[in-house]
Amino acid sequence: MFEKCLPPIYWDGDAVAILDQRVLPHQEKILLCTKPQQVVTAIKNMSIRGAPAVGVAGAMALALGAYHIQAADTRTFKRKFVRLCEQVKNARPTGNNLSWAVEKVYSVIQGNPDAEVPELQELIRRKADEILAQDVQDNLAIGKWGKEIIPRGAKILTYCNAGALATADYGTAVGVIRAAYAEDPTIEVYACETRPFLQGARLTAYELQCARIPVTLITDNSVGSLMQANGVDVVVVGADRIAANGDTANKIGTYTVAVLAHTHNVPFYVAAPRSTIDPTIPDGSAIPIEQRDPREVTHFFGRPIAPKEVKALNPAFDVTPNKYIHGIITEVGILRKPFKQSIRKALQES
Structure with missing residues (x-):
């Protein structure tokens, strides 16, 4: 290691x-x-x-x-x-x-x-x-603001990788976890594997182990069961683009996690700098979704895992509607609903 x-x-x-x-x-x-x-x-x-x-x-x-x-x-x-x-x-x-x-x-x-x-x-x-x-x-700064929403002894779930490897250093969602852990070493983290590129398994688990933060890896389809068993207190994820109304594009599967969190009354937060916000896009329906090579789904590190020539969809991202988001943690504070107003105000700050 x-x-x-x-x-x-x-x-x-x-x-x-x-x-x-x-x-x-x-x-x-x-x-x-x-x-x-x-x-x-x-x-x-x-x-x-x-x-x-x-x-x-x-x-x-x-x-x-x-x-x-x-x-x-x-x-x-x-x-x-x-x-x-x-x-x-x-x-x-x-x-x-x-x-x-x-x-x-x-x-x-x-x-x-x-x-x-x-x-x-x-x-x-x-x-x-x-x-x-x-x-x-x-x-x-995101870590400083975000640690305030982490309960003491919390079990935190994060999806994909929003750590130092996804930024210049320190991280957004993982930055929140780092800042919280520095004050409360009793917190625990669940990292979803994040198919098909396995950013959670390969990167988030790696980062958290390097930081000596307790982390448990779970399959993406274990989230609902874990929440049903009251195993998650808060969800913190990153973002790739945030629309003017707070709709958020993140790694494919984030939307599913958000719906599950809503169903089980688990607070769901997005952590991202203001540079991720695109005020020219009114809502998530206008966010372009990258379609990647189907071989990332049908193959695993170059080895085929599906029948030859089977079709596969591989959207890299999905969009979480703002109604499922409790807050957006930025470098200038936590933006709350109504997001149109709080986002507009945050973008005007120097």
Whole structure:
């Protein structure tokens, strides 16, 4: 067992270093990306995943790409950089943090119309570094706010992975668990395996063991039975995109957990930075849902587990309606119903 979890993404000199989450928990393998296209590939193939982490990766890909752009003048540089922004932005469609980060980095171009190419390159790198550092601070703040909703001695259920590996470090939903455990070591955690990519089994259990937080792994279809037996006091999950009304897209299966929690009167919370909120989308019906390779369902680590040529659906996300959500834990506080008003107010805070 590894003594300390490595950060999911960081600078190694002029290269972007990414912890390959496809081979965890049994191997810690670092991908050194010297070109922006390598970072984009890592996002697409889920070497790095989790909405905040993907946003950070997108910003760092743009910083890396800015230094590789061959341009004799500023106009050519800007044209090529816009093209790069589109490539990065389209790497994965559902999470909001990626497009948010791309827009933040592109604002450097818009805000410095008279800057020469070397200055723009440096400013873009600074913006990417700022997004990386700010994500860690936001996660710490989410943990501080979120620990208040965890009862003493609570049995907490979490779904998918919303820990350090899904962010720049520390985590959102797992950040809440970390902060709560620091003050109350009697809490226990149930982590769902999260089919078909097994982020809960491979990543959440790995992170919590590294942090010495008691964790029990369960199959996804055990949630209802566990709640029926009064085995869960609170649910905390992450998010990939939150609509203006609070409807939340997260890993496929989250909606099922939310309905079960509602049925058994278990509070259900979402933990996410404000960069996950998309105020341009009125409700969850407008959130794009990524459809992934059916082989992730029909195969297990490359080995077939289903009849040959059988059809399979593999949506990567589902949407939990706001009526099932007790609160959204952000870096500026816990947003409560009515979510339209609390979200609007939170986005206006500096």
